[in-house]
Amino acid sequence: MSSEKFNLLSFSGKMKTLHLSWIAFFITFVVWFNAAPLLSVIADSLGLTKSQIKTLLILNVALTIPARIIIGMVTDKYGPRLTYSVLLGVCSIPCFMFAVANSFEQLALARFLIGFIGAGFVIGIRIVSEWFPAKELGTAEGIYGGWGNFGSAAAAFTLPGLAIFFGGEDGWRYAIGLTGLISLIFAFVYYFNVTDTPKGSTYFKPKKAGGLEVTSKGDFALLMFMKLPMYATLALLAWKLSPAGVSMLAEQTTQLIYAGLVLILLVDIYQTYQVNKDIFVNEVPEFERYPFKQVAVLNVLYFTTFGSELAVVSMLPLFFAETFGLGMAQAGMVASSYAFMNLMSRPGGGWLSDKFGRKNTLLILTAGLAVGYFAVGQIDGSWALPLAVVVVMACSFFVQGGEGAVFAAVPLIKRRLTGQIAGMTGAYGNVGAVFFLTVYSMVSTSVFFYVIAISAVIGFITLFFMTEPKGHMAEVNEKGEVTLISVN
Template identity: 35%
Template sequence: MKTNDTNKATRINLFSFAAPHMRTFHLSWISFFLCFFGWFGVAPLMAVIREELNLTQSQIGNTIIASVAITVIARIFIGRFCDKFGPRLTYTTLLIVGSLPVIGVGLSNSYESFLLFRLMIGVIGASFVITQYHTSVMFADNVVGTANATTAGWGNMGGGATQVIMPLIFAGFVFLGFEDGAAWRWAMVVPGVAMIGLGILYYNFTTDTLEGNFSDLEVDSVAEFEGEEEDEADVSLKDVMKDYRVWSLFVIYGASFGIELTINNIAAIYYYDYFSLDLKTAGLIAGSFGLMNLFARSMGGYFGDKFGIKYGLSGRVKFLFVMLLLEGLALMLFASMGTLGLAIGTMIFFSLCVQMAEGATFSVVPFINRKAVGAVSGIVGAGGNAGAVMAGFLFKYESISYPDALFLIGCVVTVVSFLAFTIRFSMGDEKEARHELEVAMNETDGELEPAYAD
């Protein structure tokens, strides 16, 4: 594994499980994948749950909002927990404790109890922040955007995989003789148990930093173990919140990841209702949206890195703008499609754009405040869920059809894309990034072009 002078990896060797870089890489995305799987496990089964619990469109809309609302708060604070206690312990705790409501949702017997469990399950969406934090610690500037985007994208595939796999698990329990009302409940036990197993593995096979765990090093933040003085490293959440760029990225991520969450919640029932498909077929088509994360989000991070190498930090921002603009236009196009084939085709294009925009966002995030990576990641990550909450309100009202709601969201995303131009970096930030990038590239045996021209 190639590393730079801070011992961060300058390459991503996908087929390696070497500690600490690649082991962290793989365990973080797998953990996020399972959290995402459990988080949206009930979404592809909503047609069955709707019938059993007699849910109205408004009530379904409320459960969509609940599933992402508490994650806003959880993501803001989970980043600071990473800064203080380390990602290893934070992730382990979230996986094991978060598995309880995933398993427990099967106890729902009314709209109110189902709403409460969906709210509780939303906490595990904070796993995204830990994933981004841990890979930011492990990888150098020339690949950190790609590393962040790939771990997040492969984790996000859990949202697509659940659309395909959960109906099969449900069908398996039905085949074993369970009634529909019991089959969906037992199906939710599967991701919950898997999360417990991953929590144990994460605790035993990862380390907080390149040098070891926070408890062993007696440090309280990522900046301190990278050589900062303690008083300089202690950047408070309040200090981070004063940076307007953080809030610009908060809104931008709400317009990208927030919309992906929304589609994960409504895609299966959208195709079920508007194209008269059966549950398995609707789930399969809906799943193709999330499964694009196999490569789409990674592409966003990869090209964000490439633009950063060629044009500096401002290049990363310009690429983010382009992808967000294309996302908004693609969503409006998808919402206008009335035939199944065209709907699927435009949905795939939209999926590519939205996930590349997400990857591009987190190719910028690590450079906003290097002394508080967790806090910045947490706030920006929370923006994704805030966007999903806002979008969720449009799906509550019987007077607004799903296609109309999606078209309106596309218009909003298009406008928000121009907010990217408010994200600016000082000459000092550019010079610091230039130096670290050139150091990282020197460790790759000259395989990359020089980062900047004087």
């Protein structure tokens, strides 16, 4: 661990790693959300229907859930430096594919593949945890997550202007292509300017590849249970693309996807068993154990926090437009206040965790989140617009602060598995987004906000099963030597 002072203005040592990592994350989110602010222009250019536009939006998130699990495993095995560099470079290819596409089918394939870059977030969680001590980790992870996550808002603000700047009917192509070029260039910048750990530190890798390690039979059962919502969400996305949804897939194709998901689930269960089969024969030494319930609780909390953020950002402009009679451009600017809070809310949640403890901070922020969404559900046309904006921004502080607090705790569970744990927790954020947006399509807006508030109450209850990280976690290197890493 680097012992230098925490100075955001510095660009050396651990601060250099932090800054380059949040910039990498920022770029992944710019690329991931580069089509959303340009969809109306793309639709006019290529004659897309509303159904096709909805399909592109669904495809944009479809691959991200399994991608975060896969990238978590790859990060733990090969290191974040190589993984982030390869992801940025490889994912520039579907970005270029989207920029030159001339048909809906080409757009759809490219958009589906671009969803993989949404897993980039997971990589930075591991590298930041390698460089910062526990007492600074929440703040550092919050800055990484909050400033990087702002990439989606930056794309919304800049890409329409860039498309106009490039001009003509194909201006959007150059704007999209430019984001891919930036991603490709930064892949090399990242690779040649960071290291996985500070000089002299050991990078601990999982003992076995192919699945998340757990340390007891009960934890294995809980891990299997926690996998089910992710597969259910992928099945739901397949249904949305079927004739019952937007009719992109034929009924027979949809059935094949369902059968494939069942097969993948069975293979996943078998592979996870292979990684963990020793726990059914031998007891894991006490110093090497970690409670998987910690991961399960953080999964539930991220389902509500990041899941609700993705869902609310998608519908908030329309909500303001319909509730207060605003034009879409005006409503979009007002709604952007929710995303802007990321710059300080997520680091704030991490900082509070460093100062007052992970569990206490999460309890307070989750309670505030529940109250906040209940208050937002009360907003109607009788409210003054400035008051409504203040309430929404206050709610967003608890949402994004909660995200920061979740990932202040993730790296303190088991160092060598941080990528995989972050991948699973991050995937639950996408599961939450799909769930809440599905609810939104079926109920009134106020009920939608109440459902999120109820999920926050459930998250609050699960927090009582969480144990405050303290003491040390033990890791064993390839020589069998034990290292103790402080978690407070």
